[in-house]
Amino acid sequence: MLKKLFIFLIIFKFFTVSISYSYDSKGEKIESNKTGFVNQGEHFYSFWKECGDPHIILNEKGKYSSNWDQSRCSWVAGKGWRAHFIIDKIEAIHYEAKFDIKRDNGIYFGVYGWTTLPLIEYYILDSYGSNNPLNCQGGELHGEYISNGATYKVVKCQRVNKPSIEGTKTFDQYFSVRVPKKEMKEISGKINIKDHFDYWRSKGLYLGQHYYMILATESWDGSGTSEVEIKKVIFKK
Numbered sequence: 001m002l003k004k005l006f007i008f009l010i011i012f013k014f015f016t017v018s019i020s021y022s023y024d025s026k027g028e029k030i031e032s033n034k035t036g037f038v039n040q041g042e043h044f045y046s047f048w049k050e051c052g053d054p055h056i057i058l059n060e061k062g063k064y065s066s067n068w069d070q071s072r073c074s075w076v077a078g079k080g081w082r083a084h085f086i087i088d089k090i091e092a093i094h095y096e097a098k099f100d101i102k103r104d105n106g107i108y109f110g111v112y113g114w115t116t117l118p119l120i121e122y123y124i125l126d127s128y129g130s131n132n133p134l135n136c137q138g139g140e141l142h143g144e145y146i147s148n149g150a151t152y153k154v155v156k157c158q159r160v161n162k163p164s165i166e167g168t169k170t171f172d173q174y175f176s177v178r179v180p181k182k183e184m185k186e187i188s189g190k191i192n193i194k195d196h197f198d199y200w201r202s203k204g205l206y207l208g209q210h211y212y213m214i215l216a217t218e219s220w221d222g223s224g225t226s227e228v229e230i231k232k233v234i235f236k237k
Contacts, residue, residue, distance in 0.1 A: 158170065
């Protein structure tokens with residue numbers, strides 16, 4: 001009996017460690033590469049850094065805060081969703097965000113995600129810093145359109161032998177960039193994700209199966225703080 005109990009405890013401990021990322025992590029500080037779920041699985045989070053010491057705090061519900069002081073060192077993080085069948089049903093999100101940018105050589109804010117088959121990294125940006133993604137080297141412009149009363153320009157870029165969710169790969173990036181951008185102070189708004197996906201598809205910019213999608217803060221050269229909240233999610237009818 002004791003032997004069986006010992007074996008059960010070993011198995012239980014193993015699976016507890018394996019799924020420990022799924023607990024409610026409100027207030028947890030994340031400063032190393034990590035993904036998981038919070039708020040009883042309602043939100044997925046992702047944190048990735050190349051180097052340096054940025055971090056995020058997983059606050060209640062759809063909220064998180066971040067702090068960074070980087071020099072030529074990329075990081076990206078945020079809260080959102082992991083399951084492709086949930087992402088496929090999302091039409092739009094409402095957000096609020098507050099930034100205190102002390103040094104800006106490169107920062108993005110907006111919806112960020114990955115798909116597989118094909119491997120695509122995508123952005124829907126409402127705000128960015130001094131580095132405009134529309135100017136990516138070798139980028140292909142794919143017109144502009146209006147979503148939720150705002151104009152967005154679209155560009156396809158390529159990353160060669162860069163980090164991805166599948167390791168070091170060459171892959172395409174799709175950007176929808178708000179023109180004019182919102183200033184990185186206190187901002188709020190609605191991003192109609194379906195509009196962007198539909199427009200990309202109309203231009204031959206196809207996505208694969210969604211891997212994850214987050215409302216992200218990203219930086220690669222600068223310093224500052226952000227406080228971000230997903231206020232509301234609208235699902236397709």
